[in-house]
Amino acid sequence: MTTLVFGHKSPDTDSTGSPIIWAWYLNEVKGTAAKPALLGEPNTEAAFMLKHWDLEKPEIISDVTEGAPVIIVDTNNPAELPASINAADIQGIIDHHKLVGGLETRGPIDITMRPLACTATIMVDLMGKDLGRMPDAIKGAALTCILSDTLEFRSPTTTAHDRAVAETLAADLGIDIPEFAAQMFAAKSDVSDFSDAELIRMDSKEYAVDGTRFRVSVLETTAPEIPLGRKASLMETFKTVAAEDGVDEVLLFVVDILNEEATLLVPNELVKAVAEKSFGASVDGDTVVLPGVMSRKKQIIPNLKL
16 A cells, blocks of 8 residues: 655645655655645645646645554654544654654554754655655755744754754755755745635644643744734634634744744733743733743743643
């Protein structure tokens, strides 16, 4: 059977590119039939990556069948995976997030989890000398993933190794990193065609704090005035999204990539309390700026308090 390789729901660049990278490796190097898949529409930056490197968009799947061989990348959280994931035959996990728990496997499997900024960095390491066989399009996907997850090395999740791998890939491809990253971030910032609900769910994870369930959403952009200009309708849509998704509250952080800060939308007293207790912020109005906050994984979710 063909092994499906996929990441988390609401696929960002890493969860779109890493399945493509690893499926190529399994097919072309390991001789294992594999196919990348997505659990939703890729975001605008991921769509840019596919077009720029002339990569086919993976099939979007809604669930997995019992016994289907799968490899999970860029997550290990069952809440971000298909409903039937524990009925599948999970054969491997490659991830750079904290261990959540809850996945069940049919036997011992290969798990690689490393404290790096990007899943694609881990994959490059795992390939070793076989990296030389990688075609430019796959190298380009890996470079795009790393630049996305590190916000062109601005994110506090960035390690020296992520940067070194990205710079090596860029040199091989003849890519100017600042110029290419600017194109990526411009694509990421173009959200004019998305509804408020789509924006909220575009880059979002569920997380519980003391029994309160949050949808923690991030919009990374070089043009924060665009989503912030829609703040009234976005905050009104929080109620609909929370009800539909079975969470208690939505937290939306608009991350200004260039100024290296986040703006949290504050629709009510609960979110105001979260901002004050989690980030030591003084809230006056329906938004609060959080200087230096760039990473949901490292700076937002670990600090959330009620």
